[in-house]
Amino acid sequence: MTGTAEGLPAYAVDCTAGADGSIAFAVTVTGPTGLVLKRRNSGDLVRLALTEASDGAWSAVLEAGAELGEGRWDVFTEGGPAGEQRVEPGLRDLRHLIGRTPGPAATTVAARVPYRTAEGKLALRGWSRSPHAEAGDLTVRDSALTVRGQLYGAETGVDAVIEARLRGAPGQVHREPVLTGGGGAFSCTLPYGPLAGGDGDDPRFWDLWLRPAGAADSGRGVRISRILDDLAGRKSVFVYPGSPCGGADRGATATPYYTVDNDLSVRIDPGEH
Template sequence: MTPAIATVRADCAADPAGTLTFDLTAPAFAPTSVLLLRRRGAAGRRPGGTVRIPLGGSGPGRLRAVLPASTELAEGRWDAYVEDPGSGTVQAVEPGLRDLRALVDRSPDTTAASVSARVPYPTADGRLALRCWVRAPHAEAGAVVVGPAGMTVKGTLYGVAAGEGAAVEARLPGDPARVHPFPLTLADGSSGGFAFTLPYGPTAAGPVRETQLWQLWLVPAAGAAGVRISRILDDVWSRRQSFVYPARAAAPGVLATPCYTADNDLCLRLEPGPADR
């Protein structure tokens, strides 16, 4: 009879800089055991797909691993395991308590070349994982106000200064001809603040026979590359289900709704309204 494998559970805590501390509760580990982070789709296939963090004692039956904010993790989803390099044993880690209050309303230096964020979360099958973002530059969405004819968004731009010709573009993936630019308002000073109002009508001008997910991009200056507008600087690993906005009529038989994807990118969703069903 195969002996039962004891559950390994980790409590997580974050500090304002983004350093994560993992306190593990489990039976005795081998002295060489480590906390193994493995990026989905990358482990064993390309460099940078695994990170090993030493485990040290933090109390009876407890071990601690610290992931400094300075540690480089590629954007993606990282699963957590305990690994014994000597025996080759790898065991998945279950999530315990998550104290992520320090991540709420983070305000990194807007002049930094890149912005990174990592949020521990429970997977659908009950394991511990990290959602990591690395954006250079980055446009952080703030308040989203749903009006009768358009959506108004405030945010902060990191890693690049907006200049003449700055705009926001609504882009329909798969159809390069479907791009609609809108004016961008910049905050006074060097805070990186911006705002824009996106009217629903232009995106609904073409036929909307099925759901369309329009991506929102901030173009810092005329001719510059676009920056995806997202919201990543807090403790929410997926906004798709938790941030829900009301729908508004964009055109006869067409509804428009601001929404976030599972990766926290801001979009405008168009779909046939009741009159078309």
């Protein structure tokens, strides 16, 4: 427990993430009676009562089956002399999140990652995807990107495609066939050339989706993302090299990247005209 600028106590909360999606919280001092999780930019909240453990710590558990909408959730104390206030992160044990694999029958993939905000406070990044396409290895070559991944909650089918959608331009897409393996495994090589070109000097952003067989013309699709590990934000951690696009705009450069939501996209920087 530390002090705040107002003289009220600031509580440090330890977190242990379970492989099943649960999160155990521990407060090592007496005071708060519960924790409150608040989703940003919404009125959603989840209350967790604190109970005293045999070692004198106070603990609460966010169960794996608890409904936690997708987004960023700030953690507050409830009760005690400080009332409701943001908490600071203590120890964060995230080892069980690394290499986590949902069961083959999973129809919804839920992921929760505790993290330290830029302001030094504790928050959770939560995802809930049904179905979900988990990105695996990315291979960056000149003029193309190869994506390998795993689809949960749906069947890929022999006619599945990967679809690059131009952000801000509904209906402008490029599709490539997908190679499928057993148990939902998929892979695809996406050439950069068809993504280049266009008017203007501003970057163009293409978001990558997997469309299972039978969904290619129905408006459905599964966003390709990477959420099954211990990283709340991949964008500044996984940085990939840019490559020449080839094709009509030979001066353009393509760079795959993860967005702030850990979704996979490709940025095209146009060449000089």
